[in-house]
Amino acid sequence: MNMKRRVFLKGTMASGAVAVAVGAGLLSPRQVLAAWPKSAFEAKDVSGAMNGIYGSDLAPASKDIEVDAPDIAENGAVVPVKVKTSLSNVESISIISEKNPTPLVAKFNMTGKTEGHISTRIKMGQSSNVIAVVKADGKLYSARKEVKVTIGGCGG
Amino acid sequence: MAKTIKIRARIKGGVCEVKSLIKHPMETGQRKNKKTGKKIPAHFIQEVNCEHNGNSVMTADWGTAISANPYLSFSFTGAKKGDTFKLSWVDNKGESDSAEVAIK
Numbered sequence: 001m002n003m004k005r006r007v008f009l010k011g012t013m014a015s016g017a018v019a020v021a022v023g024a025g026l027l028s029p030r031q032v033l034a035a036w037p038k039s040a041f042e043a044k045d046v047s048g049a050m051n052g053i054y055g056s057d058l059a060p061a062s063k064d065i066e067v068d069a070p071d072i073a074e075n076g077a078v079v080p081v082k083v084k085t086s087l088s089n090v091e092s093i094s095i096i097s098e099k100n101p102t103p104l105v106a107k108f109n110m111t112g113k114t115e116g117h118i119s120t121r122i123k124m125g126q127s128s129n130v131i132a133v134v135k136a137d138g139k140l141y142s143a144r145k146e147v148k149v150t151i152g153g154c155g156g
Numbered sequence: 157m158a159k160t161i162k163i164r165a166r167i168k169g170g171v172c173e174v175k176s177l178i179k180h181p182m183e184t185g186q187r188k189n190k191k192t193g194k195k196i197p198a199h200f201i202q203e204v205n206c207e208h209n210g211n212s213v214m215t216a217d218w219g220t221a222i223s224a225n226p227y228l229s230f231s232f233t234g235a236k237k238g239d240t241f242k243l244s245w246v247d248n249k250g251e252s253d254s255a256e257v258a259i260k
Contacts, residue, residue, distance in 0.1 A: 036202045041219040078223045097221055101186065105221040113213050113232040115171060121223040123184070 041104050046096055049104035050133065053094060054140055059133050062087070062141035067132045069147050073124065076149040082119035083143075087136035090116045094135075098144075099128035124149045161255035165241040172235035172259055174206065176228050176243055184220040200248055201226065207242040208235055208259075235259050 040052025047057035068082035083093050093116075095105040105122045122130075129144040160179040165172055178201065185198025204216040213232045235241070237259060244254030 036217055041217075080227075100221050102219060102221070104219050106219060107217045108230070109215045109217070111213050111232075113208070113234050115231045115233065117230065119227075119229040121227045123182075123221045123223055 037107070040107075042102055043104060044102060046098055046103050046131065049096055049102070050094075053104070053107055054133070054135065056140060059140035059142035062134070062143060065132055065134050065141055065143035067130055067143050067145040068119075069130050069145050071146075072148045072150065074150045076124040076126070076151055078121050079124050079130075079147060079149070080119065080121050081130055082117065083132040083134075084117040085132075085134050085136070085141075087116060087134060087141065089137045090114070091135040091138075093118050094133040095120070095122060096131040096133065097122060097124050097128060098131060100125045159255065160253045161243055161245070163241065163243055163255055163257045165235075165257055165259045167235065167237060167259060168231075171231045171233055172208070172239075172241070173231045174229060174241065174243075178204075178226045178228070178243075178245060178253075180224065180226060180245075180247065182220065182222055182224040182226060186220075198248060201245045202248050203246045204228065205244050206230075207240075207244075208232065209239050210242075 037053050040049050043049040043052050050057040064086045066084040068084065069079060073079040081095060083095065090110045092107055092109045094107040096103045097105050108118050124147060127148040129146050131142055131144045133140060133142045162177045164175045180201055181199055183196055183199040185195060187196045189196055198220060200220045201218050204218065205212060206214040214230055239259045240256055241259050242254060242256040244252065246252040
């Protein structure tokens with residue numbers, strides 16, 4: 001991407017980006033956004049994010065979920081997180097970083113074949129809890145782990 | 157578009173273990189261009205779809221807080237050597253890519 005295009009996009013960030021995609025004749029953005037839980041990803045707090053994806057922000061803590069993340073993350077832009085659960089019939093696993101500007105990080109939709117674990121790398125704006133929410137057998141469960149961040153990875 | 161996806165899918169103890177790396181900036185829309193002081197537009201992967209022999213085994217919805225050049229690992233059952241595993245992604249600008257490998 002060259003600098004001119006960045007300048008062109010200034011001010012009209014969101015609409016500009018969509019217009020470019022449409023203009024380039026790529027996949028229709030509407031099609032993409034249809035399945036993607038936009039309101040949940042734009043929610044500014046944990047309960048908003050949870051209500052957005054699960055319709056409830058109540059998820060009792062479960063010992064059957066393990067959140068594996070470092071105690072201290074030197075670089076908030078790359079925090080390895082692993083979520084493991086021994087619950088059966090896992091429908092989805094979501095990762096939430098409590099104090100990020102938009103806390104919802106990702107939602108992984110499992111199928112009957114998927115084993116109950118997932119690992120990825122996330123960005124964290126500041127020290128906070130990483131919350132894993134697991135939906136299994138139609139019920140919500142959660143677990144959390146505190147991660148101290150030395151350098152935040154969300155702004156600049 | 158150049159290949160953006162690297163996948164390793166391997167059978168281990170009857171379970172297929174998938175490890176993948178995607179090359180993508182995962183721009184949050186909150187970072188500022190230091191020269192102009194303007195915000196850099198958000199550009200991030202929203203959907204990831206994983207298929208085994210054409211059947212979906214896992215899909216993921218991602219936000220901006222997945223790190224740049226995302227790493228994803230998970231495993232699934234019911235696969236055997238030589239089966240195909242396909243991973244595809246779509247980002248908020250409508251760009252996409254997919255890659256297919258034979259399970260080892």
